[in-house]
Amino acid sequence: MSYITLESFLSFLAHLxxxxxxxxxxxxxxxxxxxxxxxxxxxxxxxxxALKLWGKTIGLAIVIYTVWAGSVNLLDAxxxxxxxxxxxxxxxxxxxxxxxxxxxxxxxxxxxxLAIGFSLFAAGIVVGLVVAASLTY
Numbered sequence: 392m393s394y395i396t397l398e399s400f401l402s403f404l405a406h407l408x409x410x411x412x413x414x415x416x417x418x419x420x421x422x423x424x425x426x427x428x429x430x431x432x433x434x435x436x437x438x439x440x441a442l443k444l445w446g447k448t449i450g451l452a453i454v455i456y457t458v459w460a461g462s463v464n465l466l467d468a469x470x471x472x473x474x475x476x477x478x479x480x481x482x483x484x485x486x487x488x489x490x491x492x493x494x495x496x497x498x499x500x501x502x503x504x505l506a507i508g509f510s511l512f513a514a515g516i517v518v519g520l521v522v523a524a525s526l527t528y
Contacts, residue, residue, distance in 0.1 A: 405465055410455050413472040417451040418444070420476050424483050427501050439500045439508025446512030447479050450519020454478075457523035475522050482518040486511070 421444060422429055432440040454475030455468075462468035487496045499507040 406459060406468070409465055409469055409472070410459070413455055413469065413476065414448065414451060416473070417448060417476045417479065420480050421447050421483075424480060424487075425497050425501075427497075432501065437501070437503050439503050439505050442505070442508035442512035443500050443515070446515030447483070447518075448515070450515040450517070450522075451475050451479055453516070453519040453523045454526070457526050461527060471526060475519070478522045479515065479518055482514065483511075486514055 427440075429440050429444050433444070451472075455472050458468045458471040458475070462471060494507075496507055496511065500511065
């Protein structure tokens with residue numbers, strides 16, 4: 392019969408803590424992609440901003456899930472988690488400035504445009520899935 396060992400429990404805590412640190416780092420990095428306070432607009436009820444932010448966060452969580460499943464150690468997982476954050480930020484800039492240069496997505500989201508907010512929500516998840524799939528080569 393197998394029981395949880397102290398070593399396995401400590402490994403779980405290390406991965407859990409590292410995962411949450413990566414999510415927090417991702418949220419901080421994502422906040423630099425906008426000129427407005429996402430936190431304040433979400434407090435004010437701006438659903439478009441919430442969708443944009445949490446779509447990227449869900450995408451990052453998908454990357455972290457995949458990284459944890461395939462990494463050789465915690466440092467390897469952390470590095471690939473950082474790669475996931477960078478990929479999300481770069482994808483946002485590509486969508487904002489290359490694919491939709493005249494739309495001004497940030498302004499539309501700040502104004503509460505739900506169609507744009509949901510589109511960015513979906514894009515965040517799609518990017519997370521593509522990055523995660525790329526990590527399973």
